Amino acid sequence: DKLTLQLKWVTQGQFAGYYVAKDKGFYKEANLDVEIKPGGPDVAPPQVIAGGGADVVVDWMPSALATREKGLPLVNIAQPFKRSGMMLTCRKETGITKPQDFKGKTLGVWFGGNEYPFLSWMNHLGLKTDGGPNGVTVLKQGFNVDPLIQKQADCISTMTYNEYWQVIDAGIPADQLVTFKYEDEKVATLEDGLYVLQKSLDDPKMVEKLARFVKASMKGWDYARQHPDEAANIVLENDASGAQTEKHQKRMVAEINKLTEGSTGVLDVAAAERTVETLLGGGSDPVITKKPEGAWTTKVTDAAK
Amino acid sequence: MNFIRNSVVPVGTVLLAILALWYAFAIILNAPFERDQAARANTTIATGQLIANTMAQERPVLPAPHQVAEEIRKTVFDISPTSKRSLVYHGGVTLSSTLLGFGLGTLLGILLAIAIVHSRTLDKSLMPWIITSQTVPILAIAPMIIVVLNAVNITGLLPKAMISTYLSFFPVAVGMVKGLRSPEIMHLDLMHTYNASKAQVFWKLRWPASMPYLFTSMKIAVAISLVGAIVGELPTGAVAGIGARLLAGSYYGQTVQIWAALIAAALMAAILVSLIGLVATLVNRRMGVRP
Amino acid sequence: MRLSRSPLAIAAFLLAVPGLLISSGGDVLDTLTYSTPVILFVAAAVAMFTSVSIPSLIVVLALVHVVAFCLIGLLHAMPQPPGPSLGYWCMVISSWLLAWFSVQNLAGLKLTSPQAQRLVNLALPVLFGAWLLLLWEIIVRGFGVPSILLPPPSMIAERISGSVPTLWADFQQTYLKAAIAGYVIGCGSGFLAAIIVDRVPFLRRGLLPIGNLVAALPVVGIAPIMVMWFGSYWESKAAVVVIMTFFPMLVNTVAGLAASGAMERDLMQTYGSSYGQTLLKLRLPAAMPFIFNALKINSTLALIGAIVAEFFGSPIVGMGFRISAEVGRMNVDMVWAEIFVAALAGSLSYGLITLIERAVTFWHPSYRT
Amino acid sequence: MTVVALRPKAQSMPNATPKNVIDVKDLSLVFQTNDGPVNALSNINLAVNGGEFVSFIGPSGCGKTTLLRVIADLEQPTSGTISVNGMTPSEARQNRAYGYVFQAAALYPWRTIGGNISLPLEVMGVPKAERASRIAKNLELVNLAGFEKKFPWQLSGGMQQRASIARALSFDPDMLLMDEPFGALDEIVRDHLNEELLKLWAKTQKTVIFVTHSIPEAVFLSTKIVVMSPRPGRIHEIIDCNLGTERTLDIRETPEFLEIAHRVREGLRHGHSYDE
Amino acid sequence: MTVVALRPKAQSMPNATPKNVIDVKDLSLVFQTNDGPVNALSNINLAVNGGEFVSFIGPSGCGKTTLLRVIADLEQPTSGTISVNGMTPSEARQNRAYGYVFQAAALYPWRTIGGNISLPLEVMGVPKAERASRIAKNLELVNLAGFEKKFPWQLSGGMQQRASIARALSFDPDMLLMDEPFGALDEIVRDHLNEELLKLWAKTQKTVIFVTHSIPEAVFLSTKIVVMSPRPGRIHEIIDCNLGTERTLDIRETPEFLEIAHRVREGLRHGHSYDE
Numbered sequence A: 001d002k003l004t005l006q007l008k009w010v011t012q013g014q015f016a017g018y019y020v021a022k023d024k025g026f027y028k029e030a031n032l033d034v035e036i037k038p039g040g041p042d043v044a045p046p047q048v049i050a051g052g053g054a055d056v057v058v059d060w061m062p063s064a065l066a067t068r069e070k071g072l073p074l075v076n077i078a079q080p081f082k083r084s085g086m087m088l089t090c091r092k093e094t095g096i097t098k099p100q101d102f103k104g105k106t107l108g109v110w111f112g113g114n115e116y117p118f119l120s121w122m123n124h125l126g127l128k129t130d131g132g133p134n135g136v137t138v139l140k141q142g143f144n145v146d147p148l149i150q151k152q153a154d155c156i157s158t159m160t161y162n163e164y165w166q167v168i169d170a171g172i173p174a175d176q177l178v179t180f181k182y183e184d185e186k187v188a189t190l191e192d193g194l195y196v197l198q199k200s201l202d203d204p205k206m207v208e209k210l211a212r213f214v215k216a217s218m219k220g221w222d223y224a225r226q227h228p229d230e231a232a233n234i235v236l237e238n239d240a241s242g243a244q245t246e247k248h249q250k251r252m253v254a255e256i257n258k259l260t261e262g263s264t265g266v267l268d269v270a271a272a273e274r275t276v277e278t279l280l281g282g283g284s285d286p287v288i289t290k291k292p293e294g295a296w297t298t299k300v301t302d303a304a305k
Numbered sequence B: 001m002n003f004i005r006n007s008v009v010p011v012g013t014v015l016l017a018i019l020a021l022w023y024a025f026a027i028i029l030n031a032p033f034e035r036d037q038a039a040r041a042n043t044t045i046a047t048g049q050l051i052a053n054t055m056a057q058e059r060p061v062l063p064a065p066h067q068v069a070e071e072i073r074k075t076v077f078d079i080s081p082t083s084k085r086s087l088v089y090h091g092g093v094t095l096s097s098t099l100l101g102f103g104l105g106t107l108l109g110i111l112l113a114i115a116i117v118h119s120r121t122l123d124k125s126l127m128p129w130i131i132t133s134q135t136v137p138i139l140a141i142a143p144m145i146i147v148v149l150n151a152v153n154i155t156g157l158l159p160k161a162m163i164s165t166y167l168s169f170f171p172v173a174v175g176m177v178k179g180l181r182s183p184e185i186m187h188l189d190l191m192h193t194y195n196a197s198k199a200q201v202f203w204k205l206r207w208p209a210s211m212p213y214l215f216t217s218m219k220i221a222v223a224i225s226l227v228g229a230i231v232g233e234l235p236t237g238a239v240a241g242i243g244a245r246l247l248a249g250s251y252y253g254q255t256v257q258i259w260a261a262l263i264a265a266a267l268m269a270a271i272l273v274s275l276i277g278l279v280a281t282l283v284n285r286r287m288g289v290r291p
Numbered sequence C: 001m002r003l004s005r006s007p008l009a010i011a012a013f014l015l016a017v018p019g020l021l022i023s024s025g026g027d028v029l030d031t032l033t034y035s036t037p038v039i040l041f042v043a044a045a046v047a048m049f050t051s052v053s054i055p056s057l058i059v060v061l062a063l064v065h066v067v068a069f070c071l072i073g074l075l076h077a078m079p080q081p082p083g084p085s086l087g088y089w090c091m092v093i094s095s096w097l098l099a100w101f102s103v104q105n106l107a108g109l110k111l112t113s114p115q116a117q118r119l120v121n122l123a124l125p126v127l128f129g130a131w132l133l134l135l136w137e138i139i140v141r142g143f144g145v146p147s148i149l150l151p152p153p154s155m156i157a158e159r160i161s162g163s164v165p166t167l168w169a170d171f172q173q174t175y176l177k178a179a180i181a182g183y184v185i186g187c188g189s190g191f192l193a194a195i196i197v198d199r200v201p202f203l204r205r206g207l208l209p210i211g212n213l214v215a216a217l218p219v220v221g222i223a224p225i226m227v228m229w230f231g232s233y234w235e236s237k238a239a240v241v242v243i244m245t246f247f248p249m250l251v252n253t254v255a256g257l258a259a260s261g262a263m264e265r266d267l268m269q270t271y272g273s274s275y276g277q278t279l280l281k282l283r284l285p286a287a288m289p290f291i292f293n294a295l296k297i298n299s300t301l302a303l304i305g306a307i308v309a310e311f312f313g314s315p316i317v318g319m320g321f322r323i324s325a326e327v328g329r330m331n332v333d334m335v336w337a338e339i340f341v342a343a344l345a346g347s348l349s350y351g352l353i354t355l356i357e358r359a360v361t362f363w364h365p366s367y368r369t
Numbered sequence D, E: 001m002t003v004v005a006l007r008p009k010a011q012s013m014p015n016a017t018p019k020n021v022i023d024v025k026d027l028s029l030v031f032q033t034n035d036g037p038v039n040a041l042s043n044i045n046l047a048v049n050g051g052e053f054v055s056f057i058g059p060s061g062c063g064k065t066t067l068l069r070v071i072a073d074l075e076q077p078t079s080g081t082i083s084v085n086g087m088t089p090s091e092a093r094q095n096r097a098y099g100y101v102f103q104a105a106a107l108y109p110w111r112t113i114g115g116n117i118s119l120p121l122e123v124m125g126v127p128k129a130e131r132a133s134r135i136a137k138n139l140e141l142v143n144l145a146g147f148e149k150k151f152p153w154q155l156s157g158g159m160q161q162r163a164s165i166a167r168a169l170s171f172d173p174d175m176l177l178m179d180e181p182f183g184a185l186d187e188i189v190r191d192h193l194n195e196e197l198l199k200l201w202a203k204t205q206k207t208v209i210f211v212t213h214s215i216p217e218a219v220f221l222s223t224k225i226v227v228m229s230p231r232p233g234r235i236h237e238i239i240d241c242n243l244g245t246e247r248t249l250d251i252r253e254t255p256e257f258l259e260i261a262h263r264v265r266e267g268l269r270h271g272h273s274y275d276e
């Protein structure tokens, strides 16, 4: 059976599980022919699935819930990432040691749906984000770590498995950095999950197919946890841009494994509800205005057992 | 001999000057980081060492020319052109959609210009919207276009080429509208006395008279096509092509790789532009343009 | 009674008939469902059976626009799947053909009063655009295209009216600061470079081939570098615009400077005129059509460049910022609102430059026909 | 032979005035300029019979070119009527009734001299072999044999003008409209071409409308001389001039010739008195 | 008065030949074309004294324009030497020694007639008020008063030509190079301008080099007539023509005049015999 998976970002260790499942034949064993489409800064997975370009997408929950409110019924069918890898990384010389020190500083934030946990956090801290003296100045961060290195920002958003290491690679040692994990600040939202359109779930055949897919994917993740270096190499082979380095990918897979540790793919409803809480508390212009209904289901993971 | 005096020497001189400037800027722009590093390590750094360091950083603000050259050498010559790490491979991917897009764009531009010059309705109603079409930031709607095209099963080269087409038809259309209207009144009157058909006026007068405009526009269009092809590579998952290299380079802070890809793009464009220049010269010669 | 021979009118008439016969698919059998096909039929009949004249064209146009609004109204009253029926689509196409028919004939008319002519000249693109939007609305709603792929214009319009302050702030940041500064510097330096290159043959041979290189620097490649060098604020966007606008100006000016006639140049020679005088009095005026060509192309490039550059890091205001941020939030209507502002600003600046061009190069044969 | 085709046509239409090839009635033309209107033509009345050779002569700016352009449907009169071959000028143009020689050579710079002469032939669909022979013949006629492959800017002013005459003759139109065709030529060439034109006219019975500034030329060539005067452009006098069809250059010494020339000169001078 | 300035200069340089304003020795010019070389000028020898009025006459394509262009430094000879005012043509040009009237009008389309005449004055830095008066004076001279604000395409061919003459006269150069300036004008205007030019020349003692196709014009105006012949372009004969400085149009009936005209015609005919 054919199935198309749209990733959220370019081919990298973040998606090791799926590549491993494909490369190691786990999908084939499950009688699936899976096509993996890499993403990028200009690829919005919900748009792709709305346009019929994919059956399943990897997306973060804030973006998926926002899309749902816009009338495209995305449903979470599985959640391979248990924990959030997002954090703020600051240069030590800025004197920031705790979140309260952000006042008056310039912070780099990713936009496009990823800003809500940040806004909600600032809301908790009572800091305004309008650039005034009693708040913080927010920069829209491009998809690299230059603002920190060029000292255009005091802190930038990083993922534990990616940008953080780029900062290190750029020559700023870890002891010169201060990091704040969203997970620790209790403003984390659920990251990489698998989403499908509601109508797929209405078709029992499709549900069964998806169940096989989720199962095989989780097998891929398990394998990646056991063989991180091999998983990194598989990712490298699948990278058509030829731009990834082995060192970085190995590190990334290792970090990713910390996030998927202990996940069976079943969504932790409490975590999902916490995500909703965070998003609803996102300040003046919240990403979602009401509690979503039916935004996740255990139908597929149940069938996968 | 003449060629050497008239092109090689001047181009060489200018290139040398640019190289010298480039080195100077590389040192100036990269130095603060080295000083920071020294400060972090609580040491001071001698000027000679500083300069040497600025030219060998792993992620410099501005890589030194030899670093870029080395990267290009590595990715062009050391790696087989079919490998995904070869710049030749990525260049080829981009080139094919550039050429397709440019070809379609030029054709579309010329056809539109012809329609506009010959139809008052189109001149009045279409022209403003052609202009408006270009004020739409293509990068913003490219993803949607590509998603939509994907949905109707158009994939592969064509969606990327369509972005090039979208960008490149415009300079051609604008230039050709001007060019097709540039014949002298008396030359038009002459055709009028022959009661030449619109097609004859077009082929025998408007078209040859518009040649200088056509080639000038085509030079701009081919350069923009390349940009379009690169832009178009991003929303298709940035899997291959110069755009993918740029993106990945910028994403992972591989400044040297960005610059290598940029230079490759620029060289490609220069070759394309000068090819058009060559065609223009040949056509000029055939048309007896006064040297 | 005389048959209008226009194939447009005939096709429109033929399509209006099934609209009359087949139910348009509206569930509620209200006045709209009945009256729309009738009005359309009347309009088509007028177009078909009366001779082409200003009054009849105006009648057709007026009726067709009434029909258009009815069609949109019908759309709202329809159950979403299955959507409109065949009859409905026939009416859409028929009314579109009728509008096209009247517009074409209006454009063909030679009006005696210059005011009326000006009115028609203005009405044509407006009508064309209005129908573009209308068809967009009907197709998007009729086929049930998800709004995160393509929102209908009505939704975009609502969003625009609801977010004027945001749009204005973004416009200020991107257009008034980055685009204009970059445009002025880019065009200015391209122009100066062309003069220098033209003056010094050595540079012409050396610099021009290399100038071509600059043209092809893709904005997605330069933008991150400029952000790295000039920071996230508007200066880096202006730098991107400078690089984008430089080359078209250079190429066009160089071509324009070569455009003056041989005898005209000889004339200046006999006056023993200096290089500067020949430039100022002969070659620049003769180059103006080319220079304006570049100014026009650049006016659209500048805005695009400034917007795209904001994708690669920016403060949290600006059209490019808004577009990239709202795409992620799936607020596609806001994205289109920004695109609308961009298109409006771009078209207006283009129009302004065209007006100046007309005044400056009035002598060019293309304005004398 | 095209003329042969014309005559029967005229005969078969009894209520058309068969002889009036050009019929201008009360024609006026006003140009609107940035600087106010210019009365280029005012109340022109003129009838030209088929096979006539009519010269227009008059001070610079009196509207000769404009009148020729009206006949050729290149300019629309502001008022009055004009018919050409019993049709409107526009219909006549669509029948390719005439060849026009402009005051300036108006050669296409991207075509060689041969290519320029070939232009009307291509437009009218003359086959290639025929084109080549006509080009050769007409280049010969204007003494430009051997310049076929040159581009216009490689020719002297007079040569360009001759090329443009060859172009107008090449497709053998029934009517020739010539705007100072021999202005840039020296006396000898001019005499030569005058004779050739006269021969051509006598042989083919074309109608020729001819603008010139040379009084002897006008008298030598024409059957009718129209003297115009400026501001507003109008017809001052129409002088008949029947020196027979078989003229040689010697005729210029005869008293009849000198008598007509004198009348034309007087008329011209009269026209001039208005501006000085 | 510019002439006054010239003479003392010449006197202060005893070894310069003060009278030879133009001195051409063994000059040849070959154009390379796509179609083989063209011998436009071959072995030209010519000396023109200051204050002379020299006419070039010859069949179309014999190299008159080319020779004028060489004098004006618009064309470089292939071999031979030429000096103008004892300098190279290039230096002379930079000294703004002459005004050139082209065979075609060459008016700038973006300037009005007044603006076109003002052009050389602007280039030479004449103050604004002075410019206005000179424009008015020269437009008057060529009978174009009232057309100052028109654009070139709004003028007839002859009017454009006259505007271009006014432009060349406007800055009062020591030497005038005129390439068929009166070709597009009718006899009356032509006679008038001939007289005006002669008056101007007599008054200011300018050196005039004048290309014409009209034998009477050449004889009437010149002190020296250079008859040229084509392929290769060369000087066939130089005919002196001293009818005194105070000439009127009546002179054209005198036997001396007719005698010279006859000689010129013979020379011309001789030149033509080569191509027919």
Ligand SMILES: Nc1ncnc2c1ncn2[C@@H]1O[C@H](COP(=O)(O)OP(=O)(O)OP(=O)(O)O)[C@@H](O)[C@H]1O
Binding pocket: D153, D154, D155, D156, D157, D158, D159, D184, E031, E032, E033, E038, E039, E040, E058, E059, E060, E061, E062, E063, E064, E065, E066, E067, E103, E233
């Ligand atoms: N730029 C050029 N390239 C090639 N050949 C040229 C060029 N200019 C002139 N010629 C040739 O040189 C010869 C002399 O030309 P020139 O213009 O001097 O003639 P002319 O005596 O002025 O004739 P006319 O009286 O017709 O103006 C002609 O045969 C012409 O074809």
Ligand SMILES: Nc1ncnc2c1ncn2[C@@H]1O[C@H](COP(=O)(O)OP(=O)(O)OP(=O)(O)O)[C@@H](O)[C@H]1O
Binding pocket: D031, D032, D033, D038, D039, D040, D058, D059, D060, D061, D062, D063, D064, D065, D066, D067, D103, D233, E153, E154, E155, E156, E157, E158, E159, E184
């Ligand atoms: N396109 C135009 N726009 C405005 N005025 C014009 C235009 N064409 C001609 N005129 C004016 O019309 C008048 C007649 O011009 P026309 O060209 O017919 O003169 P002409 O008799 O041919 O003169 P010439 O012998 O000098 O060629 C002139 O006063 C001229 O200024």
Ligand SMILES: [Mg+2]
Binding pocket: D064, D065, D066, D103, D179, E156, E157, E158
């Ligand atoms: Mg005329």
Ligand SMILES: [Mg+2]
Binding pocket: D156, D157, D158, E064, E065, E066, E103, E179
């Ligand atoms: Mg000449």
